[in-house]
Amino acid sequence: xxxxxxxMVEVTVLFISLTFVAVGAxxxxxxxxxxxxxxxxxxxxxxxxxxxxxxxxxxxYNKYYGTSYTVSTLTKSQAYTIAKTLYYDxxxxxxIHDNKLAIAIFDFMYNSNPTTAAxxxxxxxxxxxxxxxxIDGKLTISELNEINxxxxxxxxxxxxxxRLSYMKSLKVWKKYKNGWTKRVMSIxxx
Numbered sequence: 386x387x388x389x390x391x392x393m394v395e396v397t398v399l400f401i402s403l404t405f406v407a408v409g410a411x412x413x414x415x416x417x418x419x420x421x422x423x424x425x426x427x428x429x430x431x432x433x434x435x436x437x438x439x440x441x442x443x444x445x446y447n448k449y450y451g452t453s454y455t456v457s458t459l460t461k462s463q464a465y466t467i468a469k470t471l472y473y474d475x476x477x478x479x480x481i482h483d484n485k486l487a488i489a490i491f492d493f494m495y496n497s498n499p500t501t502a503a504x505x506x507x508x509x510x511x512x513x514x515x516x517x518x519x520i521d522g523k524l525t526i527s528e529l530n531e532i533n534x535x536x537x538x539x540x541x542x543x544x545x546x547x548r549l550s551y552m553k554s555l556k557v558w559k560k561y562k563n564g565w566t567k568r569v570m571s572i573x574x575x
Contacts, residue, residue: 409479410487416468418488419495422568425461433457436464437495446471468495476503480529483537485575489544492572497551505551509543510535545573
C-alpha cells in the first residue's frame with residue numbers, strides 16, 4: 386500500500402512538472418521586467434512615451450481597439466494591456482518556455498523594430514545550432530518550438546550580445562548607451 390501511494394505521488398509530481406514546462410513564460414514577469422526598465426515617467430525625449438509605449442503605438446491601439454488612451458494619462462494597467470496585446474500575444478512570446486529567454490526576446494521586440502529584432506533573434510538561434518529557422522523576421526510558432534529545444538540560457542545570452550551590437554550601431558548610442566547596456570546586462574545576469 387505504501388509503495389502504491391509513493392508511486393502515485395511520483396506520477397502526480399511528474400505530471401505537474403511536465404504541465405508546468407509546457408505552460409510557457411509568465412506574461413506578468415516578462416512585461417514587468419520591461420516596465421521596470423522603462424519607468425512610469427512621461428518621456429518627452431522619445432516622442433512622448435510612458436512605460437515605453439509611444440504616442441504612435443497608443444494611437445494604433447486606440448484605432449484598432451476603439452479605446453481613447455493618451456500618453457499623458459496612460460495607466461500602468463492600460464500600458465500592460467497594450468504591451469501584452471501588441472507584442473506579447475502578437476509575437477507569441479507565451480510559447481517560449483523559459484522566462485529569461487522570453488524576456489530577452491520580448492524586450493528586444495518591444496524596444497526595436499519587431500522585424501529587425503526577429504531577424505537578429507533568428508540569426509542568434511541559428512548560431513547556437515537551432516534547426517529549422519528561416520531568417521526572415523517572422524519568428525513563427527514552429528521556430529519558437531524549435532527554440533524551446535535548445536539551451537535557452539545560452540540563446541538568451543547570444544540574443545543579448547546581438548542586441549547590444551545592434552544598439553551600438555545606432556546614431557543615438559552615445560546618448561543611451563549606459564541605460565541600454567544596463568538593461569541588456571541585467572537580462573544576461575538572470
